Amino acid sequence: MKIFEILKKTRPISYEFSPPRTADGIPAVLEALDELKVYSPDFVSVTYGAGGSTRAFTEEITVQAKKVAGVEVMAHLTCVGQTKEEIHGVLERLDAAGVENVIALRGDPPRGETEFVPVAGGFPHATDLLSHIKANFKFGVAAACYPEGHTESVDLDADLDYIKLKVEKGADFLVTQLFYDNRYYFDFVERAKAAGIDVPIVPGVLPVLSSAQVRRFTTLCGSTIPSDLGKLLDKYADDDSSARDMGVEYATAQVRELWDQGVPGVHFYVLNRSYSVSRILDNLALPGHQRED
Structure with missing residues (x-):
């Protein structure tokens, strides 16, 4: 089923996993998925890895x-x-395997590089990839958006114009980059609606696993760390276990507010670990997503 059709019927809970660096790590990823499937996720996504590796x-x-x-x-x-041609081949293989949904991204530069440069004969922008998918396949297609603006955007208005172009090129729904202050999400949704963007905007949530992890990720994607969270990250800077437990409580409160305000769904960035998301879902006890042992 296409995910945009799921979004018409329910408010999906979903997970994002990442491929391991070697084939030996694949069983661990599938094990984490197996541990989380007891919460009846509506879909899962799998990333391309850093720099397309x-x-x-x-x-x-x-x-x-x-x-x-x-x-x-x-x-x-x-x-x-x-x-x-190579990307077209990937799409053909996914289609043949029965996969019905993709998310089209430009992607980050390869490790060690600071600027994205398309390969010769490649797609320069996510919008070009979107157009190709829609013209040649029947996939449901998602695109990314950034509540606080993409780090390469001139300003928020220019960023929103590009998000609107993604929708015009065929994005059926949007998934946000991580954020820790819900006000940015709610403000973005309002601005998007005012700009004529009428597809579902699913918030992406990354639970804190460690202080260093959050500071690294927010620096990379330009997300703000609220002052209350910043103080907690400082407190647990050298205690990853306590930081993780704090992250469960923080994300529980964050998702509860989002859910109560009627978000179309929630997409968890799992980082291939089931511990935090399983406890967050236990805390929330959302209808249709309670543990089924």
Whole structure:
């Protein structure tokens, strides 16, 4: 089923997993998925890995996840390091394997590089990839958005114009980058509506696993750390276990507010670990997503 059709019927809970660096790590990813499937996720997504590396594992895990979890899957596709023909081949293989959903991304520069440069014969922008998918396949297609603006955008208005272009090129729904202050999400949704963007905007939530992790991720994507969270990160800077437990409580409160305000769903960035998200879902006890042992 297309995920945009799921969004018409319910408010999905979903997870994002990442491919391991080697094939030996695939069982651990599938194990984490197996541990989280007891909460009845509506779909899962599988990333391309940093800089477009480990893409072969993305295809394998995407196909295996559909079998293991028995839910819809969404494969990430980026413009990094591949020609149009190579990406077309990936799409053909996913289509043949029964995958019905993809998320089209430009992608980050490869490790050690600071600027994205498309390969010769590649797609320069996510919008170009979106157009190609819509013209040649019947996938349901998602795109990314940034409540606080993309780090490369001139300003918020220019960023919103580009998000609107993604929708015009065929994005059926949007998934946000991580954020820790819900006000940015609510403000973005209002601005998007005012700009004529009428597709669902699903918030992406990354539970704190450690102080260093959050500070690294927020620096990379330009997300703000609220002062209250910042104080907690300082408090647990050298205590990852306590930081993780704090992260469970913080994300529980964050998602509860989002859910109570009527968000169309919640997409958890799992980082291939089930502990935090399982406890958050236990705390929330959302209808249809309570543990089924």
